[in-house]
Amino acid sequence: MGDTLLEIQNLHARAGDAQILNGIDLTIRPGEVHAIMGPNGSGKSTLAGVLSGRPGYTVTDGSVRFEEKNLLELEAEERAREGIFLAFQYPVEIPGVTNNYFLKASVNAIREHRGEESLDAIDFLSMAKEKMAIVEMPKDLMARSVNEGFSGGEKKRNEVLQMLLLEPKLAILDETDSGLDIDALRVVASGVNALRDENRSMLVITHYQRLLDYIVPDYVHVLAEGRIQRSGGKELAHELEAKGYGWLGLDEGASA
Amino acid sequence: MAQSTNSEVEALAGREYEHGFITDVEEERIPKGLSEDTVRLISAKKDEPEWLLEWRLKAYRRFLQMLAEDNEPTWANVDYPPIDYQDMYYYAAPKARDELDSLDEVDPEIRATYDKLGIPIAEQERLAGVKIAVDAVFDSVSVATTYKEELNKQGIIFGSFSDAVKEHPELVRKYLGSVVPYSDNFFTALNSAVFSDGSFAYIPKGVRCPMELSTYFRINANETGQFERTLIIAEDSSYVSYLEGCTAPMRDENQLHAAVVELVALDDAEIKYSTVQNWYPGDKDGKGGIYNFVTKRGACRGKRSKISWTQVETGSAITWKYPSCILQGDDSVGEFYSVALTNNKQQADTGTKMIHIGKNTTSTIISKGISAGRGQQSYRGLVRIGPKAHGARNYSQCDSLLLGDECGAHTFPYLEVKNANSTVEHEATTSKISEDQLFYCMQRGLSEEDAISMIVNGFCKEVLRELPMEFAVEAQNLLGVSLEGAVG
Ligand SMILES: Nc1ncnc2c1ncn2[C@@H]1O[C@H](COP(=O)(O)OP(=O)(O)O)[C@@H](O)[C@H]1O
Ligand SMILES: [Mg+2]
Numbered sequence: 001m002g003d004t005l006l007e008i009q010n011l012h013a014r015a016g017d018a019q020i021l022n023g024i025d026l027t028i029r030p031g032e033v034h035a036i037m038g039p040n041g042s043g044k045s046t047l048a049g050v051l052s053g054r055p056g057y058t059v060t061d062g063s064v065r066f067e068e069k070n071l072l073e074l075e076a077e078e079r080a081r082e083g084i085f086l087a088f089q090y091p092v093e094i095p096g097v098t099n100n101y102f103l104k105a106s107v108n109a110i111r112e113h114r115g116e117e118s119l120d121a122i123d124f125l126s127m128a129k130e131k132m133a134i135v136e137m138p139k140d141l142m143a144r145s146v147n148e149g150f151s152g153g154e155k156k157r158n159e160v161l162q163m164l165l166l167e168p169k170l171a172i173l174d175e176t177d178s179g180l181d182i183d184a185l186r187v188v189a190s191g192v193n194a195l196r197d198e199n200r201s202m203l204v205i206t207h208y209q210r211l212l213d214y215i216v217p218d219y220v221h222v223l224a225e226g227r228i229q230r231s232g233g234k235e236l237a238h239e240l241e242a243k244g245y246g247w248l249g250l251d252e253g254a255s256a
Numbered sequence: 257m258a259q260s261t262n263s264e265v266e267a268l269a270g271r272e273y274e275h276g277f278i279t280d281v282e283e284e285r286i287p288k289g290l291s292e293d294t295v296r297l298i299s300a301k302k303d304e305p306e307w308l309l310e311w312r313l314k315a316y317r318r319f320l321q322m323l324a325e326d327n328e329p330t331w332a333n334v335d336y337p338p339i340d341y342q343d344m345y346y347y348a349a350p351k352a353r354d355e356l357d358s359l360d361e362v363d364p365e366i367r368a369t370y371d372k373l374g375i376p377i378a379e380q381e382r383l384a385g386v387k388i389a390v391d392a393v394f395d396s397v398s399v400a401t402t403y404k405e406e407l408n409k410q411g412i413i414f415g416s417f418s419d420a421v422k423e424h425p426e427l428v429r430k431y432l433g434s435v436v437p438y439s440d441n442f443f444t445a446l447n448s449a450v451f452s453d454g455s456f457a458y459i460p461k462g463v464r465c466p467m468e469l470s471t472y473f474r475i476n477a478n479e480t481g482q483f484e485r486t487l488i489i490a491e492d493s494s495y496v497s498y499l500e501g502c503t504a505p506m507r508d509e510n511q512l513h514a515a516v517v518e519l520v521a522l523d524d525a526e527i528k529y530s531t532v533q534n535w536y537p538g539d540k541d542g543k544g545g546i547y548n549f550v551t552k553r554g555a556c557r558g559k560r561s562k563i564s565w566t567q568v569e570t571g572s573a574i575t576w577k578y579p580s581c582i583l584q585g586d587d588s589v590g591e592f593y594s595v596a597l598t599n600n601k602q603q604a605d606t607g608t609k610m611i612h613i614g615k616n617t618t619s620t621i622i623s624k625g626i627s628a629g630r631g632q633q634s635y636r637g638l639v640r641i642g643p644k645a646h647g648a649r650n651y652s653q654c655d656s657l658l659l660g661d662e663c664g665a666h667t668f669p670y671l672e673v674k675n676a677n678s679t680v681e682h683e684a685t686t687s688k689i690s691e692d693q694l695f696y697c698m699q700r701g702l703s704e705e706d707a708i709s710m711i712v713n714g715f716c717k718e719v720l721r722e723l724p725m726e727f728a729v730e731a732q733n734l735l736g737v738s739l740e741g742a743v744g
Contacts, residue, residue, distance in 0.1 A: 052699055053699075055691055056691075075698070076695060076698040076699055077698040077699075077701055077703055077704070079699075080700060080701040081701045085699075086699050088699075091696070092690075092692045092693050092695075092696035093693075094696070094697075094710070094711060094714055095714055096713070096714025096715055096718075097710055097711070097713070097714035097717075101710075102697075102700070102710070105700075105706070105710065106697075106701050106702060109700070109703075110700075110701040113701065145714065166701070
């Protein structure tokens with residue numbers, strides 16, 4: 001199926017010793033934006049972690065294909081190089097490593113994998129400048145250590161900046177909206193929208209419908225108890241917002 | 257801070273100790289073992305004046321005494337089988353070293369060796385406008401020094417210790433042993449008896465040395481110890497930046513390197529001393545490698561003088577070294593910036609001593625220890641504030657980073673404060689390289705090795721930025737290479 005970017009079938013996974021995902025089925029085609037909503041603890045980050053190869057998770061059943069590859073066989077960095085990008089719910093600090101240096105190393109690692117020439121400092125900077133403008137990122141953040149002392153909003157902008165630089169095939173955004181005020185949310189969303197095109201797909205994880213006013217999804221899925229309980233179009237998000245998670249017969253964490 | 261490019265970081269993958277080759281050169285040795293004859297023979301080879309032979313012999317007797325009293329230091333947190341001081345060569349030198357009239361006369365094999373190490377014995381600019389004077393010490397002797405003449409025009413003396421003894425005996429006699437007496441410890445007594453060469457630098461009053469001075473130490477011969485001395489004197493208001501590098505072949509045996517370094521800074525003088533130590537560390541199981549037992553000390557004799565030690569210690573099976581500052585002059589400044597890395601079965605016990613004697617003296621200690629594999633390391637530091645050191649200040653920061661569960665990091669800070677009007681601050685942290693950091697980097701396409709190298713370099717940043725630019729890149733690469741196989 002050349003027309004499928006990501007195909008998740010019957011995915012079961014543990015986080016540590018706890019069984020969290022209990023049979024996820026999801027197909028994403030190029031250009032589609034899928035939103036995953038669900039109460040806290042429903043397994044949204046677990047799904048993102050399993051897809052991106054984060055240590056600590058064990059797949060107990062099911063399969064994941066990414067393009068023609070068995071995704072679960074690839075190392076985390078191979079998945080990244082193949083075009084899977086995760087915007088972290090909690091971006092990590094790396095003391096002593098400048099953001100500029102980190103992003104350049106990352107861009108060049110991925111360019112090399114694609115058979116492209118690596119960028120020198122000057123070319124990288126001009127590319128970065130253009131993308132920084134999109135997410136309204138202050139210049140001095142490039143000279144500071146990665147995420148160290150960044151505000152919550154700055155960290156999330158930095159995630160989106162990286163996504164813009166790396167131009168992934170599949171971007172997974174894990175609660176990129178959480179903790180953002182409306183202005184920051186708008187900026188982050190415009191960064192994401194800048195990257196939307198017919199070949200790029202997105203998996204937007206969120207707890208709130210709010211983000212989906214800015215990043216309008218093609219499909220919305222509701223995750224609870226480790227399964228997709230319901231799928232629909234963008235109107236499903238509004239329905240959820242109006243009625244709460246309890247509406248689906250899930251009392252747990254209703255509309256927090 | 258200088259940062260290596262990504263491709264340089266990438267080039268690390270798959271490399272191991274890359275300086276482990278042996279140069280095939282005919283060497284002249286004196287018979288194995290240590291005796292008064294050994295000491296006399298070394299001195300005679302160098303045509304030394306009587307006073308120096310006498311000094312060596314006193315040191316030798318002191319060493320014998322210490323040996324008899326079992327005075328080899330045991331307080332360091334390192335572990336090694338007894339060293340048989342009779343079972344090694346104390347002098348090995350490439351043959352036919354007549355006086356060189358020009359650098360072109362250096363033995364091609366030796367020239368090739370240094371080329372391979374990335375240290376050309378030639379007077380050529382490294383980067384546009386950057387010159388570095390090199391003294392090349394090969395086993396027991398200095399084989400060449402570059403830019404001697406050019407430096408000499410400004411009155412700067414730079415070259416081998418042996419030449420300095422011949423050409424400037426008054427300076428050597430005045431300062432030799434004045435900072436580190438031969439009787440200081442077991443290894444200084446040994447070194448003072450049998451040292452065979454080393455580097456000497458003298459910067460006259462008011463002169464700012466126009467280029468980096470450097471010495472590259474190479475151990476090549478088997479079963480041979482290297483015992484060299486470095487002596488640097490900075491007269492009033494002078495400045496010098498000096499760098500040393502060290503490499504050795506991969507061998508199954510352990511080889512001893514016991515050096516002594518003495519620095520003297522007079523009024524308003526500044527000496528910046530940087531080390532990138534990459535002696536052969538031994539193999540994964542701890543077989544072979546250099547025992548690096550070194551005494552380094554600087555005397556800030558003058559008012560407002562400054563001595564700054566920066567070291568990146570990645571090599572050696574065992575490192576035992578405490579570059580120190582004696583802050584005699586009022587308002588003098590001592591600094592110690594250190595990165596020590598132990599992987600596999602390497603052991604390091606390193607740190608510094610800051611001895612505050614003069615008023616308003618200040619010292620800064622920044623120590624970064626990285627342990628991987630089954631590596632063990634200790635930071636051992638003494639800060640002593642003497643009774644007359646009014647207004648003295650010290651700041652110490654010791655950070656340890658652990659990679660894996662089988663390595664260890666230990667911190668032994670000693671404090672002796674005899675003046676109430678002084679300030680001493682000490683901070684220490686121990687952290688593990690976090691899985692989250694690694695995953696974050698790998699999710700951005702970096703390999704695990706590159707991720708570790710990047711995180712470790714970030715951890716060491718405050719120290720690496722003290723290195724001269726060119727060497728910072730070298731040091732960063734070295735940290736990556738030295739960590740190979742540390743995680744996985
Ligand atoms: N390493 C782990 N060991 C055990 N339980 C875990 C681990 N990681 C996450 N969990 C649990 O898995 C559940 C799902 O977590 P998560 O995927 O982060 O949910 P969400 O992102 O939807 O809020 C939670 O109950 C959480 O406590
Ligand atoms: Mg989550």
